[in-house]
Amino acid sequence: MAMGVMGKMLFVDVGEGTVRAEEIPEAWVRTVLSGLGLGVKVLYERIPAGADPLGPENVLGFVGGVLTGIGAMFGGRFLVVGKSPLTGGWGDANCGGDFAPALKGSGYDAIFFEGIAAEPVYLHVEDGQAQLHPATDLWGKDTVETEQLLKARHGARARVACIGPAGENLVRIAGIANDRGRLAARSGLGAVMGSKKLKAVVLQGRQRTAVADREALKHWNKAVADLMPKGKNSMPTWALLPAGKLMGGLPFGFRIDGLTSLAPFSAWGTASGNEVAIASGDAPIRNWRGDPSMYPPSAVSVKKIAPTQKKKYHCVSCPLGCGSITSMQGEYAETHRPEYETVTAFGANLLNEDLDSLYHLNEYCNRMGIDTISTGAVVAFAIDCRRAGLLEGVPADWGDAQGIIRTVEAMVEREGVGDLLAEGVRIASETIGPESRMYAFHAGGQELPMHDPRMDPAYGVLYLSDPTPGRHTITNTLEYAMFRLWTKVRDAPEPPGVYPKADKYQDSEFNARMNAAGARFKALLDCAGLCLFGAHVGVDRMGFFEMLNAALGFELSPDDYMQIGGSVQDLRQWFNIKHGIHPGSVEMNALVDGSIPAEKGPAKGLTFDLLAMRRRYWDAMGWDEYGQPRRDPV
Numbered sequence: 001m002a003m004g005v006m007g008k009m010l011f012v013d014v015g016e017g018t019v020r021a022e023e024i025p026e027a028w029v030r031t032v033l034s035g036l037g038l039g040v041k042v043l044y045e046r047i048p049a050g051a052d053p054l055g056p057e058n059v060l061g062f063v064g065g066v067l068t069g070i071g072a073m074f075g076g077r078f079l080v081v082g083k084s085p086l087t088g089g090w091g092d093a094n095c096g097g098d099f100a101p102a103l104k105g106s107g108y109d110a111i112f113f114e115g116i117a118a119e120p121v122y123l124h125v126e127d128g129q130a131q132l133h134p135a136t137d138l139w140g141k142d143t144v145e146t147e148q149l150l151k152a153r154h155g156a157r158a159r160v161a162c163i164g165p166a167g168e169n170l171v172r173i174a175g176i177a178n179d180r181g182r183l184a185a186r187s188g189l190g191a192v193m194g195s196k197k198l199k200a201v202v203l204q205g206r207q208r209t210a211v212a213d214r215e216a217l218k219h220w221n222k223a224v225a226d227l228m229p230k231g232k233n234s235m236p237t238w239a240l241l242p243a244g245k246l247m248g249g250l251p252f253g254f255r256i257d258g259l260t261s262l263a264p265f266s267a268w269g270t271a272s273g274n275e276v277a278i279a280s281g282d283a284p285i286r287n288w289r290g291d292p293s294m295y296p297p298s299a300v301s302v303k304k305i306a307p308t309q310k311k312k313y314h315c316v317s318c319p320l321g322c323g324s325i326t327s328m329q330g331e332y333a334e335t336h337r338p339e340y341e342t343v344t345a346f347g348a349n350l351l352n353e354d355l356d357s358l359y360h361l362n363e364y365c366n367r368m369g370i371d372t373i374s375t376g377a378v379v380a381f382a383i384d385c386r387r388a389g390l391l392e393g394v395p396a397d398w399g400d401a402q403g404i405i406r407t408v409e410a411m412v413e414r415e416g417v418g419d420l421l422a423e424g425v426r427i428a429s430e431t432i433g434p435e436s437r438m439y440a441f442h443a444g445g446q447e448l449p450m451h452d453p454r455m456d457p458a459y460g461v462l463y464l465s466d467p468t469p470g471r472h473t474i475t476n477t478l479e480y481a482m483f484r485l486w487t488k489v490r491d492a493p494e495p496p497g498v499y500p501k502a503d504k505y506q507d508s509e510f511n512a513r514m515n516a517a518g519a520r521f522k523a524l525l526d527c528a529g530l531c532l533f534g535a536h537v538g539v540d541r542m543g544f545f546e547m548l549n550a551a552l553g554f555e556l557s558p559d560d561y562m563q564i565g566g567s568v569q570d571l572r573q574w575f576n577i578k579h580g581i582h583p584g585s586v587e588m589n590a591l592v593d594g595s596i597p598a599e600k601g602p603a604k605g606l607t608f609d610l611l612a613m614r615r616r617y618w619d620a621m622g623w624d625e626y627g628q629p630r631r632d633p634v
Contacts (some may be wrong), residue, residue, distance in 0.1 A: 001025055001031070002065045002552050002554070003209075003211050003212045003546075003551065003552055004067075004211055004551030005024065005029055005034050005104075005212075005552075006164045006207070006209060006508040007023060007024050007026075008109065008111045008128075009021070009022055009023075009108055009109055009110040009111070009112065010107075010108045010110070010111045010112070010130055011025055012113050012114070012130065013115045013130070014115050014117040015056060015112055015114070015115025015116050015117060015118075016120055017132055019123075019130040019131070019132070021108070021128075021263075022039065022613070023025050024501045025107060025596055026236070027107070029569060030554075030570070031634045032111050032527065033065075033066055033552075033564060034063070034064065034065055034110075034527060034549075035064060035065035035066065035068075035078075035527040035528060035570040036063065036065075036079055036081070036523060036526035036527050037523070037527040037567075038527075039061045039063040039081035039092065039110065040081065040090065040236070040571045040572050041571065042059070042061065042085070043059050043061065043081060043194040043475075044426070044578065045577075046059055046360035046634060047059050047083055049580070050580070051083060051089065052180055053082070053084060053188075053195075054191060054192065054195040054206050055195070056083055056114070056171060057110050057195075058083045059082060059113065060081070060082040061111065061112045061113070062078060062099075062103065062112075062161065062201060062613050063078065063079050063080075063109065063110040064103040064109060064529050065077065065100070065527060065529020065530065066527060066528045066548060066551050067548070068100040068101055068103070068104060068317075068529035068532055069101035069103065070104075070209050070211050070521070070633050072217055072220075072317060072509065072530075072550055073220070073317060073318075073319055073531050073534065074317060074319070074533075075530055076096050076098075076101065076187050076315040076316035076317045076318055076528050076529070076530040077094055077315075077526075077529045077530060077531055078094075078095060078098050079093065079184070079526055080092065080093045080095070080161075080176050080184045080187075080527060081189075082187075082192045083579065084169075084187040084189070084445075084468070085172045085191050085192060086162060086172050086173065086188040086426070086445045087186060087187070087468070088445065088580070089466055089576035089579055090467045090572045090575045090576055091189055091192075092189075092468055093149065093184035093185055093187050093452065094184060094359065094473065094526065095176075095178060095182060095183060095185075096182060096315035096316075096323075097178040097179030097182040097316075098178065098179045098315070098316050099160070099161050099178035099191070099551075100316060100529055101245055101316050101561055102159035102204070102205070103452075103559070104209050105203065105206055105308070105597075106127065106128065106203040106205040106207070107128030107207050108125070111125070111192075111201065113336075115626075116197060116198040116349075117132075117133075117198065119131060119136055119197065120134070120136050121198060122162075122198065122200035123198045123202065124140065124154060124204075125201075125203050125204070125205070125402070126154075126203075127204070127205040127206070127207060127268075128207070132292075135198075135199035135200065135221075136419060138150075138199045138200065140165060141164075141371055142164045142165065142178075142367035143162050143163070143366065143369050144181050144366075144468035145179035145366075145367075145368050146164070146200055147162060147177070147178070147179075148327055150162070155201055157201045157261060158202050158204050158283070159178065159202070159204070159562035160200055160202050160365060161176055161177065161198075161200065162177055162178075162199055162200035162201070162363070162615060163175075163177070163190045163193045163194050163198075163199060164177065164321075164369030164370070165192035165368050165369070165370040165413070166191075166194075166368045166370035166422075167191055167193050167194035167369050168194045168199075168555045169192050169194065169412065169413065169422070170425070171191055171370060171555055172188045172412065172422065172424045173188055173191075173374035173375060173378065173422070173424050174189075174191045174193075175190045175195065175369055175371050176189060176190050176193055176369065177369050180336075181363070181366030181576065182336065182366070183366060183369065184444075185371035185372065186363055186371055186373070186446070186468075187468060188424070190369050197302070197304065197342055198554045203633075205412075206412070211551045212549075212550060212553030213549075215302075216543075216547070217548075217549035217550050219548075220541070220542060220546060221299040222362075223521055223541065223542065224541070227265040227537055228262065228266070228319045228320060229266045229320075229360040232268035234261045235264055235267075236302070236315045237264055240302060241275045241297055241298075241301070242281040242611060243276055244276035244279030244297070245279045246375055247280040248279060248280035248282075248292075248455075248601075248602035249282045251501055252499060253494065253498070253499055253500075253503075254497060255481040255484075255495050255497050256478060256482065257422075257538075258483070258484070258535075258536030258538055259538075260319075261482065261533075262320060262536065262537075263535050265322045265389065265533060266320050266321060266322060267304065267306075268306060268324075269322040269323060269324060270304050270340035270341070271338070271339070272302060273340045274300045274301065274340055274343055274344070275298075275300070275301050275407060276287070276304070277340065277450070277451075278297040278300075278344075278348055279456065279610075282451055282455050282457050283344045283348050283349075283450055283451075284344070284349045284450055284452055285349065286348075286349065286350075286373040286398060286443075287377075287381065287382075287383070287590055288349070288351060288380075288441050288448075288452070288589070290351070291599075291601035292601050294368065296353065299353035299355065300344075300347050300355060300358070300518070300616065301503055302319070302432050302514050302580070303401055305337065305355075308327050308337075309324040309325075309337060309419035310325050310326060310327050310328040310334065311325045312351070315531070320533065320534070321335065324337040326338075326359065328360065328388055330356065330359075331360065332363045332364075335359055335362050335363035335364065335368065338359060338372075338374075340359055340450065341372065341373050342358070342361070342372040342373070344376075345373050345375065345376025345377060345450055346372065346376045346379075346404065347374075348450075349376055349450065350380055350398060350404055351398040351399040352401055353399065354401035355400035356401075357402075357404065360405065360556070364408065365408070366548055368412045369403035371414060372412070372634060373447060373450065374424060374447040377441060377442070377448065378411065378421050378424065378447065379404055379407050379408065379421075380439075380441075381421075381425050382442055383396050383397055383398060383523045384439035385436050385439055385625045388435070388436075388439070389433055389435070389545035390436050391432060391436075392433050392545035393416050393417035393418070394402075394417055395407050395410070410581060415504065419483055424442070424447065424563075425434075425440045425441065426440065426447065426529075427445075428440075437589075438589070439588065440617040442470055442587075442588070443463045443517075443586060444464075445469075445470075445606075446469055446470030447465060447470060448470050449470065449471065449472035450472070451472045453588075453592050453593070454592060454594065454597075456504060457505055457594060457608045457613060458475065458476045458477045458480070458511070458514070459591070460585050460594055460610050460613075461515050461610065462474040462476070462515065462518045462609060463588060464473060464614055465586075465614050466619070467569070467575065469573035469586050472520050474518065474521070474522050474531055475514075475518025475522055477495075480495065480514055480515075480518045481495050482536040483518065483535055483538065483539060484538035484540055484541070485518075487540040488539050488540055488545060488558040489517065489558050489559060490559055491517060491562070492513070492517040492521075492562075493510050493514050495625055497594065504592075505606065505608040506614040506617070507608075507609055507613050508616075509616070510617065511589060511616075512528050512613070512617045512620040513620050515616060517562070519565075519569055520562050520566045520569060520583070520621075521539075521562065522527070522565075523565040523566075523572075524544075524561055524562070524565040524568075527564070527565070528547075530544070545557075546618040548561060566621065567631070568577070568632045570623075570631055570634070571633055573623065573627065573628070573629055574629060582625075582626070583626065583627025584627055588610075591597055592608045594606075594607055594608035594610040614627075617631075
């Protein structure tokens with residue numbers, strides 16, 4: 001068996017109450033590695049076409065990666081995978097925290113759940129031994145309390161992934177939490193876990209993963225550690241706003257070295273992008289139909305957020321530490337510092353300037369186990385529909401913090417209008433009627449993240465084209481430059497140091513190749529269990545491909561690995577096709593698909609032909625004019 005992996009996966013039928021271990025064929029490791037690749041390989045083969053995402057035939061998986069659990073820098077991510085109740089196709093959700101290494105430590109590379117339990121259960125695995133336990137006493141408790149109770153029961157070293165009331169109530173935008181409310185949030189997989197009446201997964205064990213060349217891993221770990229910020233962050237908080245205005249106002253773009261992102265990320269996390277995104281036009285305002293003049297960046301500035309930071313923290317194996325526990329007023333004493341996406345979803349996109357309410361909503365959503373991106377998008381949709389006379393009973397209005405909170409609570413509990421809104425934007429819009437479609441911002445059923453394709457069409461291409469649509473973490477123009485793929489990969493184009501912004505809007509071979517290389521690389525990151533922010537260091541500086549060889553004992557080239565990333569993307573696309581999703585049928589709201597120019601703000605007058613860009617991207621991926629891979633499933 002290849003090194004770098006445990007070589008085993010666990011299958012749990014919660015309906016039958018049975019567990020069984022299966023060996024992972026070595027050929028699979030060579031064709032799809034582990035992590036995302038293993039997850040999609042298993043689910044493509046074992047979920048029948050037409051399976052109800054909330055039914056017994058759906059399979060829910062927890063997968064780590066090649067570089068998790070072996071001490072590799074930034075190797076602390078895991079994914080939850082399954083058929084999405086939002087899109088009806090492939091779903092995956094990525095998360096950090098402390099759960100990922102526990103998968104291998106417990107003896108497995110992945111754990112998959114089948115069936116539906118008659119009563120709530122949780123799974124406990126310790127050193128390869130797995131057992132289901134009743135969870136009736138845990139049902140109804142929030143994610144933080146559930147984790148605390150299970151650690152008290154099984155020991156402080158236990159690692160817990162669980163759902164909150166949102167998942168239990170089958171809210172289609174529910175996620176799965178670990179490490180005190182950190183969510184694998186997207187794709188609605190918390191509802192899948194709730195449908196199986198699976199409250200939690202508890203992992204323990206100290207099994208070690210054999211690696212082929214530990215000295216090489218130590219070498220690259222040191223190389224990465226040497227690049228991390230030292231001492232106090234030298235960037236002043238006042239510099240963020242003018243930087244955003246400059247980025248939005250200049251007629252040209254420039255290649256940014258990913259090392260420059262590390263210091264602000266270490267100091268303030270993704271909150272360092274709050275003001276920058278609003279000022280540059282990247283952040284959506286008032287359900288995507290506003291402009292930066294409607295929302296003051298100072299409302300969510302780092303200058304306001306930084307004083308609330310109490311304790312910095314790191315994910316497992318992370319040398320950067322972009323997380324922080326922050327103090328807050330009100331019902332909860334503290335929360336994870338809200339991420340940029342959360343702040344914008346409940347802030348600028350709802351015209352809500354009340355920072356205390358953003359902190360409260362962040363903690364409430366984490367504890368209830370619900371995706372903040374989708375939740376904020378649904379509330380914005382509901383406000384627009386209420387104002388247009390299409391929907392009654394919505395407590396929220398633009399800028400009304402308390403009304404927004406009450407609406408979110410109604411969604412979690414499925415009370416009143418919240419029962420409809422808990423279905424997500426697409427289903428809610430289809431129920432209300434065609435007049436509501438103009439207010440519904442999603443791609444293929446998944447609510448759009450907080451980055452405007454009109455400012456970077458690469459987002460639009462991937463929102464529309466990735467097998468898990470509506471996701472901002474696949475690739476974009478800024479991050480592609482940070483990855484520095486062209487230093488190792490022959491087919492990855494090198495972006496110029498400075499370029500006219502108009503170049504991003506072209507249906508060009510360069511843009512298609514760039515987006516395809518970025519998408520393949522992101523698939524590889526998720527096969528490895530590596531952090532996206534860690535990849536900002538650059539593949540050449542962090543030895544990404546070398547670390548994979550060192551762990552696995554392979555002698556593959558970067559081009560070989562990128563081909564594997566392409567095969568995994570193919571398999572995700574084949575999964576959707578198997579389940580009846582025609583790639584060309586995925587749509588986005590015309591307001592953000594590049595066909596209608598913005599009237600105000602940095603995006604004023606900008607248009608692009610997204611469908612043409614998608615076709616060229618498909619070709620660069622090796623897919624035909626209908627979005628179907630030309631290669632058979634691996």
